[in-house]
């Protein structure tokens with residue numbers, strides 16, 4: 542077997558789309574036909590080993606749906622998912638089972654991810670038992686190692702979930718996700734239910750685990766300051782589409798899409814000379830009824846007539862992509 546190519550993404554989405562049916566009354570269905578909500582609309586994104594790509598955007602922009610689609614937890618309606626270059630979009634059976642081992646999810650609420658009636662040691666051992674890995678003794682030793690790795694002490698293992706804090710429980714979920722030595726991890730707002738300082742420790746733990754195991758990490762968040770430190774690249778999503786992506790420092794220093802500028806402007810800056818962009822007007826439109834052309838145009842301070850008529854093409858300058866008619 543050839544050595545893996547470091548530049549080859551662990552996982553890549555090519556023009557991936559996910560749609561959901563919109564349930565409407567019979568009269569409307571007869572008038573307009575069956576409607577669909579385009580939660581993810583032609584998204585292309587790749588994550589390499591030891592790399593963190595952050596996906597940011599307001600609630601409802603399709604971030605979680607995209608992350609789940611990469612893990613085969615939502616069905617892709619169009620486009621492809623590649624794992625180490627292989628098209629795995631239609632994987633089933635043993636291949637899908639193997640892929641499930643190699644790709645894991647940590648999501649927002651650790652309480653919802655854990656069976657409350659099991660001891661912590663059994664929670665962490667679940668995937669090892671499910672995939673029938675190792676003998677009972679080996680699994681016991683492995684659970685101890687995993688606990689140490691994520692900063693839990695051996696005493697935590699003989700407790701029940703309700704005896705642990707939110708931060709400790711999120712460490713349990715991370716240990717469980719790492720048990721099968723995945724190559725790709727989706728972290729979906731993993732600090733959203735935690736205090737700021739505990740959340741910061743969890744972010745550091747993700748960075749540690751990424752570096753130690755060479756994980757490809759997709760980190761989903763609506764919090765730009767958090768991801769600016771953690772991520773190598775940031776992609777900004779709005780109503781199903783990536784509107785801008787760039788290396789993290791470049792995106793923060795030189796945001797080119799008005800939506801990214803608005804997201805950054807809502808973050809307090811220490812620099813007193815910093816000019817604030819006007820906040821985006823109004824609410825995010827209904828995802829089942831997106832504006833024509835550029836979906837952001839109804840809230841955009843720079844909107845022009847062309848924005849209603851044409852979907853902006855992706856402009857690529859080096860590693861910086863922006864899809865906006867007004868971006869120069």
Ligand SMILES: Nc1ncnc2c1ncn2[C@@H]1O[C@H](COP(=O)(O)OP(=O)(O)OP(=O)(O)O)[C@@H](O)[C@H]1O
Nearest residue numbers: 561578580598599600601602603604605606607828
């Ligand atoms: N199972 C589903 N059935 C129907 N619509 C769905 C389903 N899951 C998500 N949606 C819709 O798809 C759109 C994208 O949702 P998604 O949860 O992916 O966004 P998000 O950016 O992750 O938001 P949040 O930060 O609130 O989780 C939303 O309009 C949501 O209501």
